[in-house]
Amino acid sequence: MRGDYRLFKRGLIFALVLLTLNSCSLRRMMVREFTPVLENGMSAFYEESDLEIAEKALASNLKLLEGLLKSDPQNERLRLLLAQGYAGYALAFAEDTDAARARLFYLRSRNYAQSVLLKNAKIAAQWKGSIESFKKALQKTDKGDVPALFWTGFPWAGYINLSFDNPGALLDLPRVEALMERVKQLDSTYFYGAVYLFFGSIYGQRPRLLGGNPEKAKQCFEQNFKITGGKFLLSYVYAAKYYAAKVLDEELFDEYLEKVMNTPLDVLPEARLLNQIAKQKAKRLLAEKEELF
Numbered sequence: 260m261r262g263d264y265r266l267f268k269r270g271l272i273f274a275l276v277l278l279t280l281n282s283c284s285l286r287r288m289m290v291r292e293f294t295p296v297l298e299n300g301m302s303a304f305y306e307e308s309d310l311e312i313a314e315k316a317l318a319s320n321l322k323l324l325e326g327l328l329k330s331d332p333q334n335e336r337l338r339l340l341l342a343q344g345y346a347g348y349a350l351a352f353a354e355d356t357d358a359a360r361a362r363l364f365y366l367r368s369r370n371y372a373q374s375v376l377l378k379n380a381k382i383a384a385q386w387k388g389s390i391e392s393f394k395k396a397l398q399k400t401d402k403g404d405v406p407a408l409f410w411t412g413f414p415w416a417g418y419i420n421l422s423f424d425n426p427g428a429l430l431d432l433p434r435v436e437a438l439m440e441r442v443k444q445l446d447s448t449y450f451y452g453a454v455y456l457f458f459g460s461i462y463g464q465r466p467r468l469l470g471g472n473p474e475k476a477k478q479c480f481e482q483n484f485k486i487t488g489g490k491f492l493l494s495y496v497y498a499a500k501y502y503a504a505k506v507l508d509e510e511l512f513d514e515y516l517e518k519v520m521n522t523p524l525d526v527l528p529e530a531r532l533l534n535q536i537a538k539q540k541a542k543r544l545l546a547e548k549e550e551l552f
Contacts, residue, residue, distance in 0.1 A: 301340055308524050308531040310539065314352045317344060335375045335407075342372035342410035349417060351536045355543055358421045365418040372410035379404070390433050397441045405446045409454070412438035416457055436461065451530065452486035455479040456497045463501030476502045490527040492519045492537035499544060504551040512548070516541045 304320070307313045321344045328337045345368035353361035377383045385396040400408060415435045422428035443454045459479030465471030480498035487494060495515040503512035519541040524531045544551075 301343065302529065305530055305532050306528060308535050310351070310532075310535055313532050314348075317348055317352075321345065321348070335378075338371045338375050339406050339410055342368045342375075342414065344368075345371070346410065346414040346417065349414065351532070354417065354421060355540065362418050362421050365414040365421070368414035369411055369418065372407050372414070375407040376404070376411050390437065393434060394437050394440075397437055400441060400445070402445050405442055405449050408438050408445070409442050409449055412442065413450075413453065413457065416460075420460075447482075448486050451491040451494075451533075452483045455483040455486070456494060459483070460497055460501040463505045473502060473506050476505070487527075489518075490522075491530060492522055492527075492534040493540070495519045496537050496540045496544065499541070507552060509548075509552050512551075516545055 304313065304317060307316070321341065324337055324341050324344065328334060328341070331337065345364045349361040349364035349368065353364055377386065379396075379400065381396045381399045382393075385392045388396075397408075412435050415431065416439070419428050419432055419435065439454050439457050442449060443458070447454055456479070459476045461476075462470075462472045462479060463476035477498075480494060480502055483491070483494045489495075495518050499512050499515035503509075503515055519537050522534070524534050524538075527534060
């Protein structure tokens with residue numbers, strides 16, 4: 260990933276320059292000038308297809324971002340980049356092999372995005388209030404808040420999904436659902452329509468007595484397929500795991516995962532990495548098929 264290496268090298272040089280500056284305001288100004296370059300670097304990261312290179316590059320760039328944040332602690336764009344990066348690291352490189360480590364990264368991700376969201380005084384006031392007052396506060400957000408809403412909710416859900424032995428974590432799920440419902444209301448296409456993967460997973464995992472609904476789960480996954488044109492392969496992994504396996508439809512399970520394994524990465528060039536992660540997860544699911552059925 261030569262592009263990411265160049266970005267990291269430029270970032271190190273930039274960080275060294277910052278250290279020579281005595282003015283805090285000048286350091287903040289320079290960081291904000293450099294932030295769009297970092298955002299382009301995240302886009303380049305998603306285009307990489309080699310998982311080993313991507314893991315090393317992402318780890319380096321996350322520490323670079325955290326270093327720059329020290330010079331501009333109020334930089335919301337940096338905080339959202341860190342939220343996205345740590346969530347991606349947990350999803351791609353930790354949750355299937357080291358759940359404890361993944362939980363830590365998901366929480367770190369959530370906390371960065373949450374710090375942006377809590378700048379909204381109405382949300383901050385109701386963050387620990389009743390779920391109804393929390394939902395009302397969320398109605399004061401607009402489309403510009405979608406990244407903060409999504410990157411608070413998505414990694415929080417990832418943390419809860421790995422914490423079923425922790426009743427305290429499960430108690431937070433209604434707030435996560437409220438966050439993601441607001442994302443769906445404001446921009447359901449954000450980040451490849453992933454809000455539908457969240458709701459599909461929720462409806463698919465829960466028993467019917469607790470609000471589970473396989474038919475709704477399937478509808479959510481199909482809505483995501485429609486938004487992405489079937490090119491975002493993680494959608495099929497989620498559909499296989501949280502719908503086909505739950506209703507014991509072995510034929511559909513195989514169909515979804517064969518779609519993942521047989522689709523070329525370049526079907527969605529800007530998401531090669533995410534599609535490569537999908538292939539890795541599909542391979543793992545196929546290896547666990549006997550346990551699921």
